[in-house]
Amino acid sequence: MTTQLTSAAYVDRLRGDMGPTPYRIWMALLGVLMAAGAVAGLIVFSRGLVVTNLNDIVPWGLWITIDLSAIAMSAGAFLLCAAVYLLGLRQFQPLARTATYLGLIGYSMAVLTLLLDIGRPDRFWHALVYWNPHSVLWEVTMCVTLYFSVLMLEAAPIFGRTAWMQRRWPRIAGSIQSLHKLAPYLAVVGLGLSLLHQSSLGATYGVLKARPIWYRPDLSVLFIVSAMAAGPALTVLVSMLAARLRKGVRVDDHLLDRIAGFIGWVLVGYLYFRFWDAFAMTYTYEPGRTEGLSFITSGPLSFNFWVLEVLLGAIVPIVVLLHKPWRANSLLRMLALGLVVTGLVAYRWDMTMAGQLVIISYLPQEVAATYTTYVPSLIEILTGAGIVAYGALAVTLGIRHLGVVDHTPEPEHEEILESVAAAA
Amino acid sequence: MPPESINRRTFLKVLGAGTAATAGLRAAARASASETSGDSPHRWAMVIDQAKCTGCGYCSQACRAHNDIAPGIEWNTVVRTGELAGKPVYLPRPCMHCEHAPCVEVCPVKASTRRADGIVTMDYDRCIGCRYCQVACPYGARAFNWEAFTGVNPAVPEWGEPEVPRRPRGVAEKCTFCVQRIDRGLALGLTPGVDQAATPACAVVCPVGARVFGDLADPESNVSRLLADHPSYRLREDLGTGPRVYYLPAREEATG
Secondary structure, eight states: OOOOOOHHHHHHHHHHHHSOOHHHHHHHHHHHHHHHHHHHHHHHHHHOGGGSSOOSSSOOOHHHHHHHHHHHTTHHHHHHHHHHHTSOOGGGHHHHHHHHHHHHHHHHHHHHHHHHHSSOGGGTTHHHHSOOTTOHHHHHHHHHHHHHHHHHHHHHHHHHTSHHHHHHOHHHHHHHHGGGGGHHHHHHHHHHHHHHHHHHHHHHHHTOTTOTTTOSTHHHHHHHHHHHHHHHHHHHHHHHHHHHHSTTOOOOHHHHHHHHHHHHHHHHHHHHHHHHHHHHTTSSOOTTHHHHHHHHHTSTTHHIIIIIIIIIIIIHHHHHHHSHHHHHSHHHHHHHHHHHHHHHHHHHHHHHHHHHHEEEOOSTTOOOEEEOOOOOOHHHHHHHHHHHHHHHHHHHHIIIIIOOSOOSOOHHHHHHHHHHHHHO | OOHHHHHHHHHHHHHHHHHHHHHHHHHHHHHHTTSOSSOOSOOEEEEEETTTOOOOOHHHHHHHHHTTOOTTOOSSEEEEEEEETTEEEEEEEOOOOOTTOHHHHHOTTSOEEEOTTSOEEEOTTTOOOOOHHHHHOTTOOOEEOOSOOOSOOTTTTTTOOOOSOOOOTTOEEOOOSSHHHHHHHHHTTOOBTTBGGGSOHHHHHOTTOOEEEEETTSTTSHHHHHHHHSOOBOTTGGGTOOOSEEEEOOOHHHHO
16 A cells, blocks of 8 residues: 555644745745736736826826836846956856856846837837938947847856756757857847947937937947946845855855956946036036036935935945955955946936936926926836846746856866867 | 147047937938828918916816727826916926827837928837837826726717717827827818817817917928917927927917
8 A cells, every 4th residue: 555645744834844934935026026017917918008107298207217227237148248258257257157147137127018018019029121321229239139139049058067967868958068169259249239239228219309318429338338347236135145145156256356446446437437427517608508517416406416426335335345445355245246237227217217307398488397296106116126026036947056156167168268278 | 730630630530430320320210210202282380378377177088088098197287387377387298199109109009200391200000009108298198098998988978079989998088189180171172270170179169269270391381371470389398309390489468
């Protein structure tokens, strides 16, 4: 007779398997957020954008901010791939893998958000067919599509090297892994597309005459430089969290420390550009722009600007990341990197808002600006939270099952790095 | 020859080459953007006389009916802008049909295009609903279909009958200078601006004749003559958008 579990014993066993561990609580939280986001997303698709708090005066809001932030935080991928394959800094290869994976997830988050945001998601492919090369948004769409494809190729070996793939489909796993050989070429293409894309997102705002606070060439530069800080910051932060929270994840703290120092210097550059950008706007009164600047520095966005963007988003991390003993303290370093990421999100939000909440009139003889407000609706917040939860889930699973944070040297990859070094 | 002059000459040469290259780039940019290819003998424009406008809003209502516009959307809005000699002054605002239309330049899929006759039109089957055109328009002339318009149009039939299909949920829309009336009228041999059936509904309905529509390419057209005889202005001319809607400012002698 086979062993039969009594129902009580069965329940006991289930309890043992499903008892609350921090990991399970985390996964349950993400599951709840994603489920809520999925329901909210279905409401958006069935009822239309009327369920948002967006309107004809403020047509872009929370979703655009999430989109811009997710793209910016994917910037670690092109930077680290360029460092490894173009500059020959081979030791950073494991970090490039983490960054590539984060980039892939970040871009997929952006695509999801855009599908929600556009009024006709069934026509998402139109920009690929009906070209308007004069439109920055057309160029952005092409960059998203092409760079997302590059990221998929770059990240494919991560999936190919899992034990599961190798056991189940050894031949496919082998050919996917051989995509490694393309890495140096993909790094060149990725560098070009990424630089173009990150800057174009700034230009999307920067080319609009109708919005004086946006209408300046600096936005492209500020968007790429801030992304160059926040992208690697997220990469290092995720690596450190993974090493802390999961047994068996090996990281080389020396590498993370060096990247953290690099981020500190990027932030110095960013703060410099940001200072002159803002300061130059005070030289003279320009209708709409001057009001926009006051809106940021002393109006409704002033807390975000001074505290989240400048103090916590730049100055504090600069001090922590450039002062070696503090940077060596892993808690302080993680805090600083988290602040960099928060500061970037605050910057994207503030820029998106400042251009739309300050309205410059078209009426004759009236230069006075008028103001409006925007608070995202519950549906927008739930879908946004769902997308962020999806990103967090993908990163968690990537760390757990794909080994995306793993600084153990890989023998098969050494050959490609050797060839890069030989070519350089 | 002193070195300065060589330097200057070299400098001028470089400057010339640079200017030529820039001009080429600009021409290319123009060609791909708001300057639509193709020729048209017409340059449609509207002249709005603020001295005559009483702010009755008939134009908005006729626009609603003829273009079957949802109640939450307004293509043609009438704004009260001030007072002159104790009388209120109004500014009716259709789409400006800009020569260098920001909405046309930014549209990622060329759903917004400018025809050779100067009318900025929308391809509602192509629009993806990104709303970049709304963010880019300095005149707030664009509206988005946040929800489907399914009910009855309260402006029909009192103010006219719909002449164009309803726009679906999720696309941007705006005033078209009643392009359907112009094109059909021209095909029937009518003259837009003269024959009512070929003239935008707002101009036809205006009880005081404050809106005049016509062809700038024809020096004898009513719009050309009005603009030749009266001082006029356009909205936000400083932006260089080149609106095709001209305003005759309110005048004291005309209000009496």
